[in-house]
Amino acid sequence: MPKIERREFLKLVGAGSVGVGAGFMLRETIKHPPEYLIPHVVAPEDFSTGIATWYNTVCSMCSAGCGISVRTREGRAKKIEGNPNHPVSQGKLCGLGQSGLQVLYNPDRLTGPLQRMSARGGETFEQITWNEGLSRVADRLDLLRAAGRGNRICLLSQGVGGHLAQLFELFMAELGSERLLHYDYDHPHTLYAANRQFFGEEHLPYYDLKNTRYLLSFGADYLGNWISPVHHSLGFGHSRQGRPDIRGRFVQIEPRMSMSGAAADEWIAAKPGTEGVLALGLAHHLITQGYYQGADLDAWRQALRDYTTTQVAEQTGVATTTITRLANTFARSQSSLAIGGGIAANHSNGVDTLVAVNALNYLVGNLGKEGGLLFNPEPAGSVSHPRQASFRTMLKLAKDAREGNIEVLILNGTNPAFTMPAAAGFTEALSEIPLIVSLSSFMDETTALADIILPSHTYLESWGDDFPEPGVGFPTGAVSQPVVSPLYNTRATGDIILTLAQHSGLSDAIPWNSMEDCLKDGWREIYERADEETRTESFEVFWRSMLKAGVWGEKSQRDQTFTLAEGVIDNIGVAPPEFSGSPDDYPFVLHPYISNSFHDGRGANLPWMQELPDTMTSVVYGSWVELNPVTAEGLGLKEGDLVDIESPHGRVRAPVYVYPAIMPDVVAMPIGQGHSTYGRYAKDRGVNPIEILSAQMEPHTGSLASSATRVKIVATGKRVELIKTGGTSRDLGREIVQRFDPTAQSKTGGAHSTQLNSIPITTVTT
Amino acid sequence: MQAETNDLQYADVNNDIVRSIVETGPRYYVALGIAGGVALLCFFFPWFYQLYFGIGAAGLNHPGVWGTYLASFIFWIGLSHSGTLLSCVLHLTNSSWRKAMYRSAEAMTLFSLMVAATFVMVHVGRPWFIHWALPYANQMEMWPNFRSPLLFDVMAIATYLTGSSIFIYMGSIPDFAAVRDRTTGWRNTMYTLLSLGWRGTDREWHRLHWAYTFLAVLIIPLAVSVHSIVSWDFAMSLVPALHQTIFAPYFVVGAIYSGTAGIVTVMFVLRRYMNFEQYITKVHFDNLGKLLLLLSLIWTYINMVELFTAWYSDTSTEHEALSYKLFGYYAWLYWEMIAFCAVAPLLCISGRFRTSMVPMLILSIAINIGMYTERFLIVGTSLSRQYLPDSWGVYVPSLVEMSIILGSFALFTTLFLIFVKIFPSVSIYEVKETMDTPTVTSNAEPIAPPEGSPA
Amino acid sequence: MSIFERFTEGWKKYRKPGYYREFDYHWAMTIDLDKCTGCEACVTACKAENNLPIVGEEEFAKGREVQWIRIERYWEGEYPNVKLGFIPMLCQHCDAAPCETVCPVSATYHNQDGLNTQIYNRCIGTRSCAVYCPFEVRYFNFNDHHWDSPLDQQLNPDVTVREKGVMEKCTFCIQRIRQAKDDAKDDGRRRVRDGEVQPACVQSCPSNALVFGDRKDPDSQVAKSMKDPRAYRVLEELNTDPSVVYLKKVDAKG
Numbered sequence A: 001m002p003k004i005e006r007r008e009f010l011k012l013v014g015a016g017s018v019g020v021g022a023g024f025m026l027r028e029t030i031k032h033p034p035e036y037l038i039p040h041v042v043a044p045e046d047f048s049t050g051i052a053t054w055y056n057t058v059c060s061m062c063s064a065g066c067g068i069s070v071r072t073r074e075g076r077a078k079k080i081e082g083n084p085n086h087p088v089s090q091g092k093l094c095g096l097g098q099s100g101l102q103v104l105y106n107p108d109r110l111t112g113p114l115q116r117m118s119a120r121g122g123e124t125f126e127q128i129t130w131n132e133g134l135s136r137v138a139d140r141l142d143l144l145r146a147a148g149r150g151n152r153i154c155l156l157s158q159g160v161g162g163h164l165a166q167l168f169e170l171f172m173a174e175l176g177s178e179r180l181l182h183y184d185y186d187h188p189h190t191l192y193a194a195n196r197q198f199f200g201e202e203h204l205p206y207y208d209l210k211n212t213r214y215l216l217s218f219g220a221d222y223l224g225n226w227i228s229p230v231h232h233s234l235g236f237g238h239s240r241q242g243r244p245d246i247r248g249r250f251v252q253i254e255p256r257m258s259m260s261g262a263a264a265d266e267w268i269a270a271k272p273g274t275e276g277v278l279a280l281g282l283a284h285h286l287i288t289q290g291y292y293q294g295a296d297l298d299a300w301r302q303a304l305r306d307y308t309t310t311q312v313a314e315q316t317g318v319a320t321t322t323i324t325r326l327a328n329t330f331a332r333s334q335s336s337l338a339i340g341g342g343i344a345a346n347h348s349n350g351v352d353t354l355v356a357v358n359a360l361n362y363l364v365g366n367l368g369k370e371g372g373l374l375f376n377p378e379p380a381g382s383v384s385h386p387r388q389a390s391f392r393t394m395l396k397l398a399k400d401a402r403e404g405n406i407e408v409l410i411l412n413g414t415n416p417a418f419t420m421p422a423a424a425g426f427t428e429a430l431s432e433i434p435l436i437v438s439l440s441s442f443m444d445e446t447t448a449l450a451d452i453i454l455p456s457h458t459y460l461e462s463w464g465d466d467f468p469e470p471g472v473g474f475p476t477g478a479v480s481q482p483v484v485s486p487l488y489n490t491r492a493t494g495d496i497i498l499t500l501a502q503h504s505g506l507s508d509a510i511p512w513n514s515m516e517d518c519l520k521d522g523w524r525e526i527y528e529r530a531d532e533e534t535r536t537e538s539f540e541v542f543w544r545s546m547l548k549a550g551v552w553g554e555k556s557q558r559d560q561t562f563t564l565a566e567g568v569i570d571n572i573g574v575a576p577p578e579f580s581g582s583p584d585d586y587p588f589v590l591h592p593y594i595s596n597s598f599h600d601g602r603g604a605n606l607p608w609m610q611e612l613p614d615t616m617t618s619v620v621y622g623s624w625v626e627l628n629p630v631t632a633e634g635l636g637l638k639e640g641d642l643v644d645i646e647s648p649h650g651r652v653r654a655p656v657y658v659y660p661a662i663m664p665d666v667v668a669m670p671i672g673q674g675h676s677t678y679g680r681y682a683k684d685r686g687v688n689p690i691e692i693l694s695a696q697m698e699p700h701t702g703s704l705a706s707s708a709t710r711v712k713i714v715a716t717g718k719r720v721e722l723i724k725t726g727g728t729s730r731d732l733g734r735e736i737v738q739r740f741d742p743t744a745q746s747k748t749g750g751a752h753s754t755q756l757n758s759i760p761i762t763t764v765t766t
Numbered sequence B: 001m002q003a004e005t006n007d008l009q010y011a012d013v014n015n016d017i018v019r020s021i022v023e024t025g026p027r028y029y030v031a032l033g034i035a036g037g038v039a040l041l042c043f044f045f046p047w048f049y050q051l052y053f054g055i056g057a058a059g060l061n062h063p064g065v066w067g068t069y070l071a072s073f074i075f076w077i078g079l080s081h082s083g084t085l086l087s088c089v090l091h092l093t094n095s096s097w098r099k100a101m102y103r104s105a106e107a108m109t110l111f112s113l114m115v116a117a118t119f120v121m122v123h124v125g126r127p128w129f130i131h132w133a134l135p136y137a138n139q140m141e142m143w144p145n146f147r148s149p150l151l152f153d154v155m156a157i158a159t160y161l162t163g164s165s166i167f168i169y170m171g172s173i174p175d176f177a178a179v180r181d182r183t184t185g186w187r188n189t190m191y192t193l194l195s196l197g198w199r200g201t202d203r204e205w206h207r208l209h210w211a212y213t214f215l216a217v218l219i220i221p222l223a224v225s226v227h228s229i230v231s232w233d234f235a236m237s238l239v240p241a242l243h244q245t246i247f248a249p250y251f252v253v254g255a256i257y258s259g260t261a262g263i264v265t266v267m268f269v270l271r272r273y274m275n276f277e278q279y280i281t282k283v284h285f286d287n288l289g290k291l292l293l294l295l296s297l298i299w300t301y302i303n304m305v306e307l308f309t310a311w312y313s314d315t316s317t318e319h320e321a322l323s324y325k326l327f328g329y330y331a332w333l334y335w336e337m338i339a340f341c342a343v344a345p346l347l348c349i350s351g352r353f354r355t356s357m358v359p360m361l362i363l364s365i366a367i368n369i370g371m372y373t374e375r376f377l378i379v380g381t382s383l384s385r386q387y388l389p390d391s392w393g394v395y396v397p398s399l400v401e402m403s404i405i406l407g408s409f410a411l412f413t414t415l416f417l418i419f420v421k422i423f424p425s426v427s428i429y430e431v432k433e434t435m436d437t438p439t440v441t442s443n444a445e446p447i448a449p450p451e452g453s454p455a
Numbered sequence C: 001m002s003i004f005e006r007f008t009e010g011w012k013k014y015r016k017p018g019y020y021r022e023f024d025y026h027w028a029m030t031i032d033l034d035k036c037t038g039c040e041a042c043v044t045a046c047k048a049e050n051n052l053p054i055v056g057e058e059e060f061a062k063g064r065e066v067q068w069i070r071i072e073r074y075w076e077g078e079y080p081n082v083k084l085g086f087i088p089m090l091c092q093h094c095d096a097a098p099c100e101t102v103c104p105v106s107a108t109y110h111n112q113d114g115l116n117t118q119i120y121n122r123c124i125g126t127r128s129c130a131v132y133c134p135f136e137v138r139y140f141n142f143n144d145h146h147w148d149s150p151l152d153q154q155l156n157p158d159v160t161v162r163e164k165g166v167m168e169k170c171t172f173c174i175q176r177i178r179q180a181k182d183d184a185k186d187d188g189r190r191r192v193r194d195g196e197v198q199p200a201c202v203q204s205c206p207s208n209a210l211v212f213g214d215r216k217d218p219d220s221q222v223a224k225s226m227k228d229p230r231a232y233r234v235l236e237e238l239n240t241d242p243s244v245v246y247l248k249k250v251d252a253k254g
């Protein structure tokens, strides 16, 4: 072996290491790099995702009754999606519906029965047991019933349908009380009334948006919150781009652009409350242009003689050319459809307006026709409408309370202390009631007044059922089942009522031990109503298959022929709207609108909804008041300037949002914020515009004319920074949202490809 | 300069400078204490707070994901430039006036680079994994992304740091030897190690000069490339106003500019507080003033080119970025920058101004404030106005960030103060080279004339 | 195989133009702006599916919200002739993604499915990808996030919860793609069927504005939809080659 000097050794070592290093680097460089990165994104063979269990049930976040599928893992609800089998939601769901998880897992839920320790207005409650709570209530009910004063018991619920509604009926009847009321701020009383007047039945028809070619919406924010937004959106998408060579067009008539207005092809601002006049103006044009040839043509001509295009243009502020163009297109595009509601119906002339809208459909023959307005069969189960309390009924209740005629008030879910204007004095009236019992799951404003709180399960923990009221053209219903075991020491509303009934010895009339039994009995009737051939071998099989599918439907079609009721035509006419406050003192009309995120305020305790940018303004966590840019400039106001919105009945303070699509003399505010209690996410955030509304009503229905309050805007000189995601909402020629002119471009390059929205409805045959 | 050092003797130089190392007065400790304390309180404490709570401690947001930390990073990299780079250039051009100042200038490079590297740590969301940006062999067989300009950065800075360290160290070896010969105890041991057995033979001197010049030639392109590469972090993005070809020269000039101003500041301090009046003279300030003037003109020109390009592009995005820079939320900062970096340095036209110490100090500080602003604006304005207007937003630094910026200067000062006690902060032998040959005294060995030379 | 052979093989493979487009699947999405109503059901769905944090009012005000998909709004015209266009904006899964080149640690890269993936574990939080992304769809975790108990019980176990200091963004719901591939394998199928993968946003969209699928399959909904004459890409001039294709809003009057 040759002798190696120290130096040589070092040199060799050096060269060796460099060589090894270089070799190593070379080896690395020729490998396929991603193989050695990131085991989960390129998951190893043996990596496997977990198995989830899905439960079908019903969304209770609004009254649309969408069918939902809840994904659970290890006994916890993880996600809510639409039930693809359910005809209302067809696998889709709105943001609020998806946030139901945060109702279930809300950290501010009431975890067990409570009783008041301080005077009303304070919030000191002490924990009690269910037995204590229930017997305190039952004792009082017994006492009143025995004394024949059962009618002094009032049950005030949020709108519920199905067998829970029936249970309420039974229970109250047994107690001897007629005071069973459902109350939802946005219940469309005027729409029901208009339908009764026009069609002779007090139901909601089915609006076939999916097949329509031309939709005129008078104030109805059908994509945002009106009646059944998810179902309408499905129809909207299909009508727009779901059919080869046909693209439905949508026109929105309202003083402030709603999200339906933004999605529409055309947005038209008519003066607040004149939407019905505009509808009749269109009708007049249809008659005079000979689009209508019915036997009663003369009667129509006579009835509409005051609604000439020029007169209507003057009253509504809509150009004559627009009126004639809308009317012509409406008549020529078959099938077309006119709908009305929301802001247009919340006026003193609301019912007349909606009758006028129905007349439009009648005149061009949209009734009972695909793509138009279809009549629903009788709902297969109870719906909430017959018991829905109008504003007038609520005033009556308040009066009764003040006069000492109500001794026990049982509240279920509804929150009138928040959704009634201060001018109604409802909250004060409640304090006259000796015993208020709340079954709410949350400490909302009304529950905070209660003496005893017997908190209910959330809808994801309890049994129930629902027969969607807007209907889908055939009888349908769905059972809601618990998807997780109850988190807290709460009970299902139905079970609470059943226990109270047992306490009071009403078991003969109300025999069930649990809501589940009650439901099953009810559904056995539905099962039995099917004929022998289509029926499954046993009720149990039927029941299980229905729970699995999450929905039940019957293959029956209703007769769609329609004859106009007597006297309808003579009574057609829309009076000018009435507003509270004089235009001199209160120059603006306030337009409070149901928020897409919070609905009537019930969603304000959900952090997802608080952090969901408002569709139109992108604002989060707060309230704002929308002003036309010109109005804002005239008042010297910029975005973020705090102003007082003052009506004859009070004032609220909110920052200005300069809104490009609102009439100059209208200001708009979203409903939903401004809670004084209702949990950490809702409390002390923004303001509630309902507070300052005047107690104006629509005279036929007694519903609140919530768009009929005038206000003034008083600058405070203070400023806040609006929290929002939007930076500069103008695209500066960058062509971000591009538009397509179908007339300018040839239609080459493949057919329309969008997905047909035809998830088959699983009809569980009975 | 010659005139001023003429009355100095070789021995005085050695003594003066060694004294600055071994004799430490209370003033030094006070200064070190304050600097260190401020660094701890304003830099490290807020940083640890940020480590604990997350980058949210800074004012960063969407779209302002980059902010003062990155601006500070560029600022300190920029400041590093005039040290070693200038020293190299002056060495190669044989400018004798360089000799008294270059050591501290190089130190500045070193410490600015260190502070800059620290800012990388402060900037990233998970500094505990910062080593993943280094190409080291590991059992996961994961490498950094060599396509990333950020990785080029890491490489460039690491190379520059290595190069500058070797350069300053090599140039100091004879001085370490000089100090070694005049100290005892642990210092003697330390300087014995540091001086690598330097004996001052001809051969050693010859090799030192050769290597030194070689390194100087090598470092110049390196320094230029470092800031070019830093500019690519921005220029290689698609962000309007960042995606610009001018960025590399713009950054290099800006770096040298702020670095030169930084040298003026440091020289002032050394001269005033380390009693180096005789080594750092008005000539230095005069020359640096001229350099500042030249650099400011180039810098201003490049700025105008940048504006012109944006205007000429005729695109909505560039125009928006341009008008936002000039008139938007941060406009006052832009005009402050123009005043400090384009207008104020014109004073250097006057010779009297250049040789007045305090005004030069003020100017140098103003330039660096302006240059800091420049870096902030590059990040801040551009990110505020990108492609999608609905995502526009504004970023405002938080208190934590302000504090860390302030603290970084204290950190730099602390490092510098430690440096002056270890390194001879003025090059002993090179200063001597500029002096007359000393008369032989009894305590010095007579220098034998080389053999064969004419007597 | 010798080192040399491997080297030449690798060289050949990676020198071939467009080699990086050789995906197993090539997931893509189309967004029909004519159908989108701006309802933000997709935004909520993504939050629920992917464990997006609730940042709180204070952080939101600072601009630190996290929305893997968001709705942008662009107004056109002035009252009364004013229009509003909504556009859902999510990671475009660019095939030439600028965010990928800039990441110093390859924490974001293209996988074999044509997805722009985000590797939280690997991310060191330089935020440069967010700067480089022209669509501004990358969201940074400025802080650790907190779910008020029991809200945390909702968290999806198939998706990680990101810690402070890492970047996150839309993954095209990679866990659902994963699940669909597993299902296909269990069924003995080689490939996932069209429509089998529905990202949460697509799944929820009430107007069916979103279509997702494999564009390598010419019969898939998405491949057909991409051929629509209304198809365009946002910021097409930047040439990032997005996998998200928008269908123009139809502007029809009268």
Ligand SMILES: Nc1nc2c(c(=O)[nH]1)N[C@H]1C(S)=C(S)[C@@H](COP(=O)(O)OP(=O)(O)OC[C@H]3O[C@@H](n4cnc5c(=O)[nH]c(N)nc54)[C@H](O)[C@@H]3O)O[C@H]1N2
Residues within 6 Å of the ligand: none
């Ligand atoms: N994060 C985490 N780490 C852990 C644990 C944990 O719970 N979490 N658990 C720890 C425990 S308890 C253990 S025991 C270890 C297990 O650690 P490992 O021993 O690494 O376990 P495996 O991955 O199960 O198997 C190793 C390899 O064996 C291969 N293999 C299977 N059958 C055969 C065969 O017949 N012949 C040969 N040659 N190869 C075969 C498999 O394909 C796989 O590649 O992990 C430990 N590490």
Ligand SMILES: Nc1nc2c(c(=O)[nH]1)N[C@H]1C(S)=C(S)[C@@H](COP(=O)(O)OP(=O)(O)OC[C@H]3O[C@@H](n4cnc5c(=O)[nH]c(N)nc54)[C@H](O)[C@@H]3O)O[C@H]1N2
Residues within 6 Å of the ligand: none
């Ligand atoms: N499918 C599959 N099955 C396997 C294996 C596999 O690779 N694949 N591997 C097999 C092997 S090698 C092993 S070792 C077993 C492991 O099987 P197990 O022992 O069941 O392992 P783990 O699930 O890791 O841990 C059990 C529990 O211990 C809890 N725990 C953690 N720390 C503590 C502690 O300090 N105190 C107490 N009391 N509890 C604690 C954890 O929360 C967990 O609930 O699994 C075997 N089974």
Ligand code: SF4
Residues within 6 Å of the ligand: A059, A060, A061, A062, A063, A064, A065, A066, A089, A093, A094, A095, A096, A097, A098, A228, A229, A230
């Ligand atoms: S519309 Fe939304 S909130 Fe209402 S039921 Fe349907 S999913 Fe629930």
Ligand code: SF4
Residues within 6 Å of the ligand: C090, C091, C092, C093, C094, C097, C098, C099, C100, C116, C132, C133, C134, C135, C136, C137, C138, C169, C240
């Ligand atoms: S959209 Fe942005 S984040 Fe997504 S791949 Fe493209 S550049 Fe990357």
Ligand code: SF4
Residues within 6 Å of the ligand: C102, C103, C104, C105, C106, C107, C108, C122, C123, C124, C125, C126, C127, C128, C129, C130, C166, C167
């Ligand atoms: S933030 Fe993370 S993913 Fe983005 S560039 Fe930095 S390390 Fe890469």
Ligand code: SF4
Residues within 6 Å of the ligand: C045, C046, C049, C050, C068, C069, C090, C169, C170, C171, C172, C173, C174, C199, C200, C201, C202
């Ligand atoms: S594809 Fe998945 S991750 Fe991406 S935006 Fe949609 S829901 Fe969110």
Ligand code: SF4
Residues within 6 Å of the ligand: C035, C036, C037, C038, C039, C040, C041, C042, C043, C071, C088, C204, C205, C206, C207, C208, C209, C210
């Ligand atoms: S869910 Fe669909 S319609 Fe609604 S905003 Fe998202 S993409 Fe648009």
